[in-house]
Amino acid sequence: MALRHAVLAALLHEELSGYQLAKKFDTGVANFWHALPQQLYAELTRLETEGLVTGREVVQDTRPNKRLFTVTGAGLAELERFTAATAKPSFIRDDLLVKVQAVDQVNAEAVLAQLRERAAFAEAKAELFGSLLRTMRGDRDEEEFLRHGDRIGPYLTCLRGLAFEEGNRDWCLRGAAVLEERRAARARG
């Protein structure tokens, strides 16, 4: 039941349509959670019937009409309750880790290729997060911004996203280097 809270948190600063929300959750720009469009449309509907968000129709001539959603007082109260409750620890769940775990018994070439691919993906995401952070803090430096800025929440979660992707990248590159080195050693005899 955390998707609803993720949606509420995402709508806290901006009024968004389901479509816009979906884009954020999909690309991982909303890097504190991930969800598919269908989930979001369904969740927004549920949240609206429960009075936690309100939608207003925006009629567009050139584009299809859309509904923009805002968090209500009840929605904010619900987020407050959620925030006060204790959170469970989070776990990694990643196909690639499973493959690496098995790398001694299976085709290492395939794993090597996927490590390289993932490293590139992680690097791209890290760069995206980096530029988002620069945009958020403007001309202030980070220390200054975190001391006195408003809206530090999204900044902090983006920092975690950045570190996570940098960690991914570094680990993938390290793993790839190890596998390459071992392949080379086998080739030498």
Next chain:
Amino acid sequence: MALRHAVLAALLHEELSGYQLAKKFDTGVANFWHALPQQLYAELTRLETEGLVTGREVVQDTRPNKRLFTVTGAGLAELERFTAATAKPSFIRDDLLVKVQAVDQVNAEAVLAQLRERAAFAEAKAELFGSLLRTMRGDRDEEEFLRHGDRIGPYLTCLRGLAFEEGNRDWCLRGAAVLEERRAARARG
């Protein structure tokens, strides 16, 4: 459908019972995946009917009997197929991140407390992973072990787990420091 592959990967080196497997997956010692006991018992049953693992009954007098599972040839082939297929990117999904995202609008004290708690948890896990790594590499240094050791798969995934938890800890401590500083600033002015 990755749980089955996680189970196969976990059983690759050791023969384990459902209970033992559950403990690993629960404490996150099998830090490349996480699953509840019920899932594992169900998955083991399924894997056995599909011939991907075989169980052998071990009769115990003082303890209840148990069934130890091993990966079959078909199981290894299935892992091989899985490894060759392309993996999807992984996303963070964490309650605490949602709470931090909302921290500007909700009670920051609760978030601060949870950041501290999580930092401690992450630190404990990082230490556990650190000692697991030391055990795995024995008296060799890491470079040496990764070059010439066998079973580097579990070592590499454990390295990722370690970096992840260190990242968690550092980020939590940073976030907590920021929130404290802002509280102090508010109190002053």
Next chain:
DNA sequence: TGCCCCATGTAAAAAGTTACATGATTCG
């Protein structure tokens, strides 16, 4: 004597993924 560990599950509910559906507009 009460609580934790061993050991294995079933059943139901919630959450997440995959597949499919529709239709206009803008861009290369």
Next chain:
DNA sequence: CGAATCATGTAACTTTTTACATGGGGCA
């Protein structure tokens, strides 16, 4: 002219979580 974007969903399926069930042995 075909593909991508805007915009919103429904339906079926898979996966994960929560709650419940059972029963002996060891330990404080």
